[in-house]
Amino acid sequence: MTAMSENSSFNIAERVEHFVRSIVTPYEADDRRTAHGPQEELVHELRAKAREAGLFNPHISAGGEALCHREMVPILRASGLSPLGPLALNTAAPDEGNVHLLSKIATGSQRVRFLEPLLAGKRSAFLMSEPASEGGAGSDPTMLKTIAHRHNDTWVINGRKAFITGFAGAEAAILMARTDRGDGKMAATMFLVKLPNSAIHIDRVPVTIDNSMPGGHATLTITNLIVSDEDILGAPHEGFAYAQLRLAPARLTHCMRWLGAATRAHEIATEYAVGRRAFGKSLIEHEGVGFMLADNRIALKQSELMIGWCADLLDTGEKASIESSMVKVAVSEALFSVADRCVQIMGGTGVSADTVVEQIFREIRAFRIYDGPTEVHKWSIARQIARESERP
Structure with a gap:
């Protein structure tokens, strides 16, 4: 990283820190916070403040690409000075991680349909974890039980997911499912899904120890979700x-x-x-x-x-x-x-x-x-x- 870019990232971080301390922290007493995270109204209000300050997506360059990790350090640290800071600035998980992945491997049309809305402030989810009581994937993704199988020219997905952060209110998701690559070895594929989708049902949103993320951490049932090859993120079987x-x-x-x-x-x-x-x-x-x-x-x-x-x-x-x-x-x-x-x-x-x-x-x-x-x-x-x- 050049000295100029380093100075620039620290200048942005200083602005972010001032914004979080002066504008965001008073909202920590706002009653629009629930056991499952801040209400959407509060998120939208905070993000409007960030846009007004010219600080929405401070970790993204003017060209639309993420800054390098070293440049992100002071900026994301400053955003985290309040639990509401990452939400206001659009640096929060899971969106920030999803943006990173999409920017690396999404096709041109996928960038338009999924990446650009996330950069504009739409929320997303990452569907990998599954219910432990059913022997599903958690820390070990190879235990993945959600299955996607070919049917004519589409994929049909069935399974269960658990602790899916921010699903309630999300408008897009990256979903991992088992797929058969034909050699007897287990594989997984990532699919992009627009939300809400009638094939994905929220069973419950458990109360958890944390409550900084809107939408909570949902348990889901996926029943005959139909997606196409165009919805595969990256290559099939490389999830x-x-x-x-x-x-x-x-x-x-x-x-x-x-x-x-x-x-x-x-x-x-x-x-x-x-x-x-x-x-x-x-x-x-x-x-x-x-x-x-x-x-x-x-x-x-x-x-x-x-x-x-x-x-x-x-x-x-x-x-x-x-x-x-x-x-x-x-x-x-x-x-x-x-x-x-x-x-x-x-x-x-x-x-x-x-x-x-x-x-x-x-x-x-x-x-x-x-x-x-x-x-x-x-x-x-x-x-x-x-x-x-x-x-x-």
Whole structure:
């Protein structure tokens, strides 16, 4: 990245940070938030504010392409200073990850039908996970049970999906289903689907620990969904490879946004510790509290450096699958500890909804599971270590 582009990305990040702190954070007390995320009216209002400020899609260049990962780091971090920031700016998951994948492999007509609406602010979903109670795919995508089979000149899809973020209210989806490539080996294909579609039914939207994403995390039944060859994203039977193309960068952008959230929680806890007095002095003067804040500062910097390291790898063209797993583990665990210490420092106030710290704590706790639980990433890293040890 050139010095000019680096300066430009930091200038955008400064504008984003000012916008989130001054315009977005007051909406954190808005009553148009539910257990399943902000209402659509609130999302539209926030996005209108972002457009007015010239900051909608700050991670997308004037030419319509995503910035490199290193340039995204300060911008997405700034957007994450409020749980509502990514929604306002259109940098939120799953849309940001879907935009990345579509920009890489969508055909010209698919870009018009699916990518351009997402860049304009339409919401999307990524349909991969399936109900655990039915033995479906979760952290292991090879357990995929949703099936797409050829019927004349179309594909017919049947199956179930679970924890589909943002499906309610989404206008497009990337759907993964098992397909038969004829050699006896399991394959998967990604299909693009316009929503709503009568063949996809929302069974329920469970209440979850997090509530920053509109639409919640739906459980779906897919019954005889008909799609065409033109709806295949990329090549048929290459869905698993494309999932990795999407997931490695998506893990990293998640880390960028949650770095901003944890930074905000640390700021609030610091202000509380400086202003609150107990036993004759401010809380921060007590080593038990001061040391927690020091640990936070260290963890935030370590997370920042790891994110930057992996961003640089991705920008060189590396797949960085193992490296992104390392960052996902280290950053999600470190930032959860930051948020946990903030709650502890603030005592009763920390577990109340009087500040955004309580929500940030819940959201980052969920992040330790989303995009692969810590244990699955550690397993992948251990497998890589084993393979390396077997080399001559």
